[in-house]
Amino acid sequence: MKDTKIMGLSIPVYLALLVVVVVGIILDVLPGGMIGAFAFMMVVGALLNLIGNKTPIINTFFGGGPIVIIFGSAALVYFGILPESVTENVNTFMKGGGFLDFYIAALITGSILGMSKKLLMKAAIRYFPTILGAVAVALALVGVGGLIFGYTFFESMAYIGIPIVGGGMGAGAVPISEVFASAMNVPAEEILSRLVPAVALGNAMAIVAAGLLDKLGKSRPSLSGNGKLMEIGEDTDLHAKDEVFTPSLTDFGKGIAIAVVFFVFGRIVGWGFETAFGLDIHSYAWMIISVAVAKAMNLLPRELEQACASWYNFVAKNWTSALLMGIGIAYTNLGQVIDALSLQFIVLVALVIIGVIIGSMVVGKMVGFYPIEAAITAGLCMANMGGTGDVAVLTAANRMELMPFAQISSRLGGAFIILLATLLVQMFF
Structure with a gap:
């Protein structure tokens, strides 16, 4: 774990970013538009990508990170874990925003x-x-x-x-x-x-x-x-x-x-x-x-x-991880x-x-x-x-x-x- 990087960042720095994003989601104060969308899609997408690439069998036979990002983010919507405001913002950013x-x-x-x-x-x-x-x-x-x-x-x-x-x-x-x-x-x-x-x-x-x-x-x-x-x-x-x-x-x-x-x-x-x-x-x-x-x-x-x-x-x-998050959600x-x-x-x-x-x-x-x-x-x-x-x-x-x-x-x-x-x-x- 000492040498593991997420988004090119050390684990402590990355976790600090993740905590801020998660708190913003829980309090429903994550900004609208591209700032909130990028913050959520890049940070959470990077975590799902790491999970997919490190999970045995999935990383060998099922494509690793990309599969986990797409279906993991889709599951957040399907099971109602993701607030509606975040889902709508990502939808707008991917489609109306032209990302x-x-x-x-x-x-x-x-x-x-x-x-x-x-x-x-x-x-x-x-x-x-x-x-x-x-x-x-x-x-x-x-x-x-x-x-x-x-x-x-x-x-x-x-x-x-x-x-x-x-x-x-x-x-x-x-x-x-x-x-x-x-x-x-x-x-x-x-x-x-x-x-x-x-x-x-x-x-x-x-x-x-x-x-x-x-x-x-x-x-x-x-x-x-x-x-x-x-x-x-x-x-x-x-x-x-x-x-x-x-x-x-x-x-x-x-x-x-x-x-x-x-x-x-x-x-x-x-x-x-x-x-x-x-x-x-x-x-x-x-x-x-x-x-x-x-x-x-x-x-x-x-x-x-x-x-x-x-x-x-x-x-x-x-x-790419952010895009795959958008694909999974939108x-x-x-x-x-x-x-x-x-x-x-x-x-x-x-x-x-x-x-x-x-x-x-x-x-x-x-x-x-x-x-x-x-x-x-x-x-x-x-x-x-x-x-x-x-x-x-x-x-x-x-x-x-x-x-x-x-x-x-x-x-x-x-x-x-x-x-x-x-x-x-x-x-x-």
Whole structure:
């Protein structure tokens, strides 16, 4: 405990902050707006994150901190432990205050612009077809499985398959729920409550499957590259790191400005397409496309790309637990989550995991990848809970050197799923 840090703070300092927040809640004097919301979400979220990361079994098989934050905060609301004033303030901050959009803008802009263009271009030719194979087989299997259990083909794809392969919670399930809500004219939190169980259970199954694939690779050496993805040629140059960049306070300002302007640009393009062609495509999708085009065409100087990546890293490092608290309180109905869990639901989630493994193995082999490594990166890293899921999956598979490819799956693969969800919801709902 002596060396344990929470939010980068020593235990006594952190406990002092926690006591102040708890007293403010008990006395019902916690400020409204972003001050009260940030105080509660950051401080309590950090505690739940520590509990999840330190709890055996949960930290190994169920995603650790993120799962505990989401469902722990949802439980505070479900069991009436959290005062109504705090719940309402968090709801307002997440939705009306736009904290969710602010976080996602930083994530999309920084993650894409911060990637190595060399890695992006060299891996795309072989890697993206492998991702497509994983997604196609997974969605087909869960769609057919859904028919057996009484769902429509697209319903099981939309509420189980797509959120699992969508890139996690903050960059996957949440924007996907917004996309569905916009097209279906229903509250986003109602949809997210149906997506969260699939993401959580899919993440847990992906981690377990990674460990099993590692064992398969040891028993069948011909299927494994022991951490090397390509069967033909060397891919070590794809792991080259960017030049060292030490951000200044001004760089954070640049990153904020570029991120929010890209978000505005996505809204403008979305309005233009809806006005001109009647296509109601979510602004997140247009933002992703515009940032990817800017990256591919070198429209921004490298220093601005690095500024955006630095701002994203700051946001992800300091506010992810707060965001997950907001997701648990404002977007997760624990009662609906409990009602969703059933044997048939577990089977359908398992079909998605089996599907990404089979699809990525087959297509990966066809394009020159080792099947085990293809299944872990283009398959399971599409089906886990984003960045934290990548670490858990690669740790279970003993292949941390594949992190660059895992990040492609979580970042650009997840972005592709948002685009796919936008198109499919227009076609089937």
